[in-house]
Amino acid sequence: MALTGIQIYKLLPKTNCGECGVPTCLAFAMSLAAGKAELAACPYVSEEAKAELADAAAPPIRAVEIGTGERKLKIGGETVLFRHEKTFVNRPGIAVLVTDEMRDEAVGGRLERFKTLAYERVGLTLQADLVAVKSASGDASKFGALTAKVKDETEAGIILMTEDVSVMEAGRKACGDRKPLMYAANKENADGMSALSKEHGCPLAVKGNGLDEVSELTTKLTEEGLHDLVIDSGARGIRKALEDQIFIRRGALLKKYKPLGFPTIAFPCEMTDDLMQESLIASMFVAKYGGIIVLSDLQGYALFPLLLSRMDIYTDPQRPMATSPGVYEVGGPNEDSPVLVTCNFSLTYFIVSGEVEASRVPAWLVVVDTEGLSVLTAWAAGKFVGDLVGTSLKKCGIMDKVGHKKVIIPGYAAAISGDLEDELGDWEVLVGPRESAHIPAYLKEWQP
Amino acid sequence: MALEIPKMSYNGVIKEIPLGKEANPVIVGGETSYPFYLFEGEMPHPPKIAMEVYDAPPEEWAQAALEPFADVINDPAAWAQKCVSSYGAEMVALQLASTDPNAQDNSGEHAVEVTKKVAAAIDVPLIVLGSNNLEKDTEVLKMVAEACAEERLILGPVTEGNYKALGAASLAYHHTIAAGTPIDINQAKQLNILLGNLGVPDERIMVDPTVASLGYGLEYCYSVMERDRMAALTQEDERLQFPIVCNLAKEVWKTKEAKLTEQEAPLLGDPLKRGVLLEAMTALLLLLAGGDILIMRHPDAVQLVRGFMDDLMAN
Incomplete structure (x- = not known):
């Protein structure tokens, strides 16, 4: 601080x-x-x-990087307890677990879904970030082979999971220069893990039984010159795990307690056998301070909501989310289809485009640059007014796409219709509904 | 050096509000710390789940949401009973969606009839919600308040535009108010002050902060609720010390992603599980932000969230 x-x-x-x-x-x-x-x-x-x-x-919570290249993940570096106090900064990494005792199809399926389950939203690609490779057999060569497979088949950041130093060494070797997170150093193996982490410059996770033991371990490792650490408090019950996350964050921020000034790793995959419940646990860690969240599997129905929760909670409250201005086609419009205009606040865009889609009336949606402000706010701030909206309509190319000369503006911006008509010449400005929920009913009445 | 974990010092308490029939009250509120921060405070009355019932058969619902209620969608009273007896609903929320002038525009008389039937069918607290049309809600909810005197309903959303009419009616006929404001902590506080000035006692007020679905602006209400609780519990902001009602299910299930089939969106996976998780996750995040009553739809989502709450409260 x-x-x-x-x-x-x-x-x-x-x-x-x-x-x-x-x-x-x-x-x-x-x-x-x-x-x-x-x-x-x-x-x-x-x-x-x-x-x-x-x-x-120095930042109260260390920012730690895992992996290399485009999929390099940065976690930690947080400075607040509540997002409204400033913002949460580095989205937690979502990881999927594979082990060397899983059948080939189980591993292959997870890696395949890791690659294919990606969702485009407001210019962001929402997807999982990491693959956690766990040694269940204790066999170094099996672990090395599985790690090599993960490295070859994905660009993922890798978490190596074993408490045996020689097995870890085999996994690390198979990672090449991918810079994996090594999980985990504990009371028994800390010296070996510490040496390995130092030699290869890989971040190291610490697993303790409670926060006191974690603190002892991070203190020892920091004294040995390691700084890129990640914390697992060992808690696997929901209530205790939440409590530990809060204590770690508070200790680091409010007490500037260095031994806990690191991002955390959480294991919903070890807290339940049910994927639905696992997703809910994961979303709790999104809200409450998880740095990495390890899942037992990736399925669209569970991963998509979780990625949305991460997007929402980590949206910077100081900066509204914006959609790119331009002409959007909804439902395959033609030259007779209605033209609606709205602001580029992403929420407005999502809701309006959703309602237009729900109407099943194909339409053109023109999104005007209001610097991410909603219609009413943008109008009040002079960013959704006749001349600006008119200029956007002329420049965006919509006028060449339709045969009619009508544009529908949001009900809340009714006041701009006169100015907009002046700006557009022979175009007719129609005032649409105030609430987006009424768009379907409105569009069903549309006549070019 | 061992760390002493910094505990928050709270100086406020959320008011305890008794809901439902006098013989069988359900109490909400009473928290003395942030939600589920049980290491430094108490939640004497864990949050409650109210299940939705509609006053007319819903249109354009996702198959996943419709399926559990297919046998009762034409009968709100049977629907309410099913929620209580089959799914363990701790409350019922009757959505008077069909009164919306932009929908069927059903009359106040119709709303009264449905409300009476539902109230008679259950013995848990009944929340009655308008269609978010100011003029119509004022008219309809006033009639319901009068016709259902002594049923001790929870009426909402009572807004800045109709709080006088609905506040007076609630006062006269012994109902509780869900005070609705548009995702704004200052307006929420202001409306609570206005209701107090009108003579509505504190134990008849709850806050409806207007919530959104996951992926559609959840973060705004999440932060408004966190700020609300911070002001109420740590800054002695007495006019914010009220339980929070989250009318979330209708927001979740109207989103595109809750309705798409697996053929339309293969990457989104099974539509039932997806819809259930969208609802349950929205509910969980709102719980962590300070929700006291969650208005939910799908029985599987209700069960998931209830189980999660038990785990959060478990010793």
């Missing part, structure tokens, strides 16, 4: 020598707090102050 200017000031020499280029130490402290100055500009700052400031500048 960043220090305030006053807190920084207390660490400075308070001599007001001016050699840093700012007349007073207080002013310098303020610049530091605002990120406008470098501590190195002060020639007299003490070593303790330097250490303390560097400490304070």
Whole structure:
């Protein structure tokens, strides 16, 4: 958590020598707090102050990267307890589990679904991120072979799951330069895992029995020079697992307690045998602080809702989601089909296009750039007004696609119809319903 | 160095609201911490699930949602009974959707008749919800309030536009109010103040913050509810210390993804399980944000969420 200017000031020499280029130490402290100055500009700052400031500048929860290339995943780096306080930053990684005792079809099916289950939404591709490869047999060569298969057949980030250091080494070798997450170091194997993680620069997960044991392990590993750690508190009951997630996040943010300042990994796959319930548990970890969420399988009916929950919870509340402006076809429209215009707030777009689709009347939907604001807000802010909407309609090419000269505007923007008619010349502006739920009834009456 | 986990200091409590018939009350509210933060507070009355019943046979429902009720969609009273006896509904929510002037525009008299039948068929609390048309809701809910005096219904949405008429009617005929505002914490607080000024006692008020489905703006109501609970429990914001009602099922099941068949969208998988999970996951996230009453539709989703709540409360 960043220090305030006053807190920084207390660490400075308070001599007001001016050699840093700012007349007073207080002013310098303020610049530091605002990120406008470098501590190195002060020639007299003490070593303790330097250490303390560097400490304070480090993020309270470490951001950890897993994998390489396009599918590289970054987790952690969170700074708040509630998304409305700022935003959640790095979406939790969704992983699917395969083991070396699963039948080939079971592994193949999971890898296939990992690749094919991807959903396009508001310019985002929603999909799972990781494959967790678990050694169930304890056989190093089997583990290596399965890991190699996962690496060859997918671009996924890989989690290697075994508590046996020599088995881990076999998996790591099979990963090549994919930079897997090694799961997990525990009280017994910490030295071996630590050496392996250090040698290959791979992030390491820590599994403890409770938060005290986790803290001891992360403290030891940090002292050995490892920083890219991930935490498993060991809890597998729903209530306890939620509690641990909250304690870890609070400890890191409110107490700046370094031993818990790492992203977490959660295992809904080990908490139930029912895939429906597993998905619900996974969504709890989306809301409450999971860094990686490991599932027993991927099925569209369960994965899609889970990916939506992740998209929703990790949407930045400071920035509205926007759809690309332009002309959208709904239901295969032709030159006689109605033309509706709306804003580019994604929620509005989704709802309006859904209702138009539900009407079964093919239509053109023109989305105007309102910088992600809803119709009413955009109108109030002068971004959904006659001349701007008119210009968008002329530029988007819709006028060449239809034979008629009618455009339907949202009921809430009725006030712009006069200006819009002036802007469009011989076009007729029709005022549609205020509520999108009434669009189907409205469109059924449509005559070109 | 062992860590002492920082506990939140709460100074507020959510009000306890008794619902339903006096002989058989169901109490909601009473929380002294964030939802399910049982390591530092209590939830003396775990959240309740109300199951939906419609005042006319629903049109264009997904097959998955229709199937469990196929035998009762023409009979709201039988539908309500089925929810209670077969699916263990702790409350019933009667949606007066057919009164919408943009739908069948059914009359207030029709609404009264249906409400009376449903109320007589069950002994759990009955929530009666209008169609979200201000003028029509005012007219219809007022008639229902009067005709069903002493049934101790929960009426909603009571909004800024009709709180005087419906507040007075609820007061006179002993009903509880679900105060509806459009995803805005300040408006929610303001409406609670207005209802208080009108003389509606606190134990007759609940908050309907307007909720959305997963994938369709859930995050807005999620954060409004979290902020509501934060203000109520940690900032002594007395006018926000009311239980929250989430009318979620109709939002979930109207989305495109809840209706598509597997042929239309193979990547979305089995439509029954998908619809059930969309509903259950929306419900779970709203529970974690502070929901006290979840208005739900599909029996499988109800069962999943109930089981999850038990796990969250388990010792």
